[in-house]
Amino acid sequence: xxxxxxxxxxxxxxxxxxxxxxxxxxxxxxxxxxxxxxxxxxxxxxxxxxxxxxxxxxxxxxxxxxxxxxxxxxxxxxxxxxxxxxxxxxxxxxxxxxxxxxxxxxxxxxxxxxxxxxxxxxxxxxxxxxxxxxxxxxxxxxxxxxxxxxxxxxxxxxxxxxxxxxxxxxxxxxxxxxxxxxxxxxxxxxxxxxxxxxxxxxxxxxxxxxxxxxxxxxxxxxxxxxxxxxxxxxxxxxxxxxxxxxxxxxxxxxxxxxxxxxxxxxxxxxxx
Numbered sequence: 001x002x003x004x005x006x007x008x009x010x011x012x013x014x015x016x017x018x019x020x021x022x023x024x025x026x027x028x029x030x031x032x033x034x035x036x037x038x039x040x041x042x043x044x045x046x047x048x049x050x051x052x053x054x055x056x057x058x059x060x061x062x063x064x065x066x067x068x069x070x071x072x073x074x075x076x077x078x079x080x081x082x083x084x085x086x087x088x089x090x091x092x093x094x095x096x097x098x099x100x101x102x103x104x105x106x107x108x109x110x111x112x113x114x115x116x117x118x119x120x121x122x123x124x125x126x127x128x129x130x131x132x133x134x135x136x137x138x139x140x141x142x143x144x145x146x147x148x149x150x151x152x153x154x155x156x157x158x159x160x161x162x163x164x165x166x167x168x169x170x171x172x173x174x175x176x177x178x179x180x181x182x183x184x185x186x187x188x189x190x191x192x193x194x195x196x197x198x199x200x201x202x203x204x205x206x207x208x209x210x211x212x213x214x215x216x217x218x219x220x221x222x223x224x225x226x227x228x229x230x231x232x233x234x235x236x237x238x239x240x241x242x243x244x245x246x247x248x249x250x251x252x253x254x255x256x257x258x259x260x261x262x263x264x265x266x267x268x269x270x271x272x
Contacts, residue, residue: 028090029267031083031115036263038063038118039256046236046253050246058253059134059233061121068125081122088115090272103168110165134231142217143226155221155229162214166207173203178262183271195269198262205255209235 041063045056056062067076088111095108121131132140145151145158172178178199184192213235220228239249 024086024089025272027082027086028272029270030079031085031087031090032263032270033267034080034083035087036260036267037067037080038260039263040260041066042232043253043256043260046256047250049237050240050250050253052246054237057133057135057233058236059231060118061131061133062233064118064121064125064131068129074126077122077126081119081126084115084118084122088112088119091115103164106161107165107168110161133233135234138213138217138229138231138234139226142220142229146220146224146226152221152224155217159214159218159221162217163211164214166209166211166214169203169207169210171207173200173207176200178203181271182266182269184269187269191265191269195262195265198258198265201255202259202262205252206259208239208252209256212238 038060042058045058045062048056049058067073070076091108091111095105095112124131142155145155176196176199182195209232213231216228216230216234220226236249239252240246242248
């Protein structure tokens with residue numbers, strides 16, 4: 001092995017050790033609980049929208065704004081920032097060193113992107129007191145990509161990725177594939193049953209939202225109109241526009257609340 005190869009192996013080994021450090025592990029589990037908080041707040045607002053109150057944004061930016069308004073909100077936001085930074089680093093290590101199926105690596109990369117955006121939103125709230133909605137970010141990014149050579153193809157590929165990822169999450173929920181991520185040996189039979197139920201409903205709802213968001217991005221690519229794109233809020237509101245009406249949105253929102261509860265369970269039993 002030459003010097004360059006040896007140095008490369010040393011860097012890789014150091015990166016692996018950093019990714020598996022005790023401090024990062026603790027911060028990651030805190031981040032999983034913080035993710036549960038965001039999904040819980042999004043789910044609550046989505047239920048309110050389904051019941052007729054459309055004044056709030058059912059997305060992560062809206063949830064972060066809610067946290068900022070709480071007593072000691074700034075402290076909570078800093079804790080959440082540290083937690084989501086840890087989640088981004090953890091998923092980046094999974095994408096690089098984790099091995100496994102290709103879809104799992106794609107999922108890890110997608111999570112890195114989502115967590116980085118959450119960190120940016122948190123920092124924006126902490127420094128300026130405001131944060132742009134997920135819908136605005138989606139439209140801005142889509143508009144910028146559409147302006148590039150081959151932009152519609154890039155946006156279309158992103159849309160397809162979201163749809164495939166959404167379908168994968170639905171499958172994970174229906175087949176209970178999420179069990180592979182949990183340390184089942186540390187869980188009681190009652191805890192395993194509870195996590196099975198939360199994970200099934202939560203993953204199906206989360207996958208449905210992701211797939212519909214992908215469809216919206218796909219419409220933007222086909223029509224060359226970034227206003228067609230949208231984030232979680234736009235996708236959730238589309239459920240209310242289906243023949244099933246607002247009640248379908250309420251059902252999906254309740255599913256997101258189940259996923260929030262699953263995230264809290266993950267913060268205790270997730271293998272990292």
